[in-house]
Amino acid sequence: MGTVPRTGWFGGKGAGPGALIKARCLNMSEKYDAAIVGSGPAGIFAAYELTVKFPQIKVILLEEGQDIYTRSCPLAEKKVSACVFCPSCAVMRGFGGTGAFSDGKYNITAKFGGWLTDYLPETLVMDLIGYVDKVNLSLGAPAAVFSSENSAIGKKALEHDLHLLGAKVRHLGTENNMLILRRLYETLKDRIIMRFNSKVERIITRKDGFTLQMAKGAEIRSDWLIAAPGRSGSEWFAGQCGELGIPVFSNQVDVGVRVELPAEIFKHITDEVYEAKLVYLTKQYGDFVRTFCMNPYGYVVTENTDGIITVNGHSYHDASKNSRNTNFALLVSNKFTQPFNQPHQYGKRIASFSNMLGGGAIMQRFGDLIKGRRTSERRLTKSFLLPTLAATPGDLSLVLPKRHMDNIIEMIYALDKIAPGTKNDDTLLYGVEVKFYSSRLELDKNMETPVKGLFAIGDGAGVTRGLAQASASGVHVARVLARRISGLP
Ligand SMILES: Cc1cc2nc3c(=O)[nH]c(=O)nc-3n(C[C@H](O)[C@H](O)[C@H](O)COP(=O)(O)OP(=O)(O)OC[C@H]3O[C@@H](n4cnc5c(N)ncnc54)[C@H](O)[C@@H]3O)c2cc1C
Structure with missing residues (x-):
């Protein structure tokens, strides 16, 4: 220097x-x-x-x-x-x-x-x-x-209205x-x-x-x-x-969760394409939900954006450093029209709810979310899935808007058709993941x-x-x- x-x-x-x-x-x-x-x-x-x-x-x-x-x-x-x-x-x-x-x-x-x-x-x-x-x-x-171009996974996904982006x-x-x-x-x-x-x-x-x-x-x-x-x-x-x-x-903001599950559930996908960028148009609202940043055998991590804690993920190339889980984000895109022009603030405020309730990132078992109850320490200890991030067990339905939560749940059911086990009770959702765009x-x-x-x-x-x-x-x-x-x- x-x-x-x-x-x-x-x-x-x-x-x-x-x-x-x-x-x-x-x-x-x-x-x-x-x-x-x-x-x-x-x-x-x-x-x-x-x-x-x-x-x-x-x-x-x-x-x-x-x-x-x-x-x-x-x-x-x-x-x-x-x-x-x-x-x-x-x-x-x-x-x-x-x-x-x-x-x-x-x-x-x-x-x-x-x-x-x-x-x-x-x-x-x-x-x-x-x-x-x-x-x-x-x-x-x-x-x-x-390469995810012309992959077998792409065809199988299409059968369930999931669209794999080729790259x-x-x-x-x-x-x-x-x-x-x-x-x-x-x-x-x-x-x-x-x-x-x-x-x-x-x-x-x-x-x-x-x-x-x-x-x-x-x-x-x-x-x-x-x-x-x-x-x-x-x-x-x-x-x-x-x-x-x-x-x-003003640009869009993408808000959602990071999903973590046993690596075997997505193995047939990640072995073939490593990262599957799947896009789905929800039936209920007609919103786009997409998978993003897939990390086979990876780790969920937190990041700090201007004092707000959000979640993310990564994975090592060296197999000796692998975890037993795969993680990926599920994101719902929001592009606002007049008069609102502060998508950045919108994403930050949603993420700040998880910080307020959980002191940082919150995690919830999918089974608990569907049953309308929070994940507690006790319920988490009964889980077969070992989390890679020590987030606070809690209730994401108190954090994310209902529309986002419904979109994410619908996407998880859609993904379960190409990767059975995605909708298992033990699947973990971490929140909030926000992709801010300048x-x-x-x-x-x-x-x-x-x-x-x-x-x-x-x-x-x-x-x-x-x-x-x-x-x-x-x-x-x-x-x-x-x-x-x-x-x-
Ligand atoms: C955890 C994580 C994982 C990611 N993984 C991937 C991935 O696997 N693949 C992928 O394609 N993308 C990934 N991304 C996204 C990718 O990192 C970004 O798209 C990329 O870094 C953008 O590059 P950039 O140079 O535009 O900005 P940045 O990488 O954000 O760099 C901008 C730099 O500018 C500095 N800066 C800002 N303001 C000032 C100032 N006023 N004065 C001086 N310095 C300033 C900042 O400190 C920062 O270091 C990931 C992002 C995160 C957070």
Whole structure:
């Protein structure tokens, strides 16, 4: 990690190839060619590609959280029994971004994981995703790829009105995901300036670029700015967009539960496709419910979004670290129309009910939910299923709206037809799982905002919701910027 601007070649905004000037840094105020806010996959891959395409450019990467070696969660390391609400949640923030402790299911598809195809041709999105996949492979990603395209499971699902989304997925595994991030960190650390515990407080536009206001009055200037603040920075970024006059549009919020059951129940599915993304239109309400983030032999975990505890899951590639359970999310999508435009707040408030009632995440046996009673410690001890997360036994029907609960129950019965045993009494539901999506910005095909020179990428721009598309958006913007700096169209 460096703290002093590099000495070397750098070019100004709009400079042509011949306009690159060799300049000695005279320890002026901190000034860079490009600043990147956020070191999640989007910011990392923007930095990576910029340094590959344009090694002379002076880049600073600013991150509110810690570096990859320092970030650690006391709960994940079992040093505490419940979330201690660290001022900056290391699960959500730091080098590697939100998914650093995830098992890195890298979905090789443009069909889900984001909306980049609203801005770019599908072939380009697939090329970018393929490029990032190759980089990951060169850094140690496992060779195996699972495919749910033309699978037998897809046909069986269709017979029961469940729709399997076809895609290829490379499962990095929690340990490999971390290894790859460390290697990316090592690759970048000598090529760019990286600063951690460095929250950008405010973005100010100048005639010739941007000023970033940091804590304690420090300022950083740059000609170009790439904002990649992710989900955790989305509220902050929406506020900045308001000040800068950049139009934002509210996005959807997905609310639901994480299901955990014995791995054997889904084995025939997970062995074939690893992760089945199944979509179902409920008969009662006509709402879409989908399975999400399936973790064979995995673990249910909690995460802290701005002080609200929600649930998630992951699994290791190394079989010796497997649990005996499979988990996946069941999510109901909500897209609001006028006059309500705060889906983020809606998701947060629902999740805060489980925090209020359970002191964090709540778990309930499916059998208890159907019988209209809470799961107690006593009932849980009689369960044949050993939970992988120590959540509070309780009653999710007091937390989730009835419509969501009915949709989830209907989906569980539908899943039971292709994976008998899903509706067993012992199946555990953990709540609440919420997928917040940042407000979407007005962006052009270069991912550039109406403020010239300010690009926005990844989950924080509301254009992606997964590792593959977030990383791809970073590569795309870096290439656009490299062309601009070279004076090319
Ligand atoms: C537990 C978990 C598991 C997941 N598993 C998968 C998976 O298996 N497959 C998949 O495709 N996706 C997965 N995802 C989603 C995936 O991690 C995200 O889509 C991806 O990380 C988005 O990348 P990003 O770079 O846009 O944002 P992020 O990864 O969120 O990174 C943004 C970074 O910006 C920083 N930041 C924010 N505001 C500021 C500021 N003002 N100043 C400085 N820094 C700031 C944040 O601290 C953060 O580190 C998972 C997510 C979670 C939470």
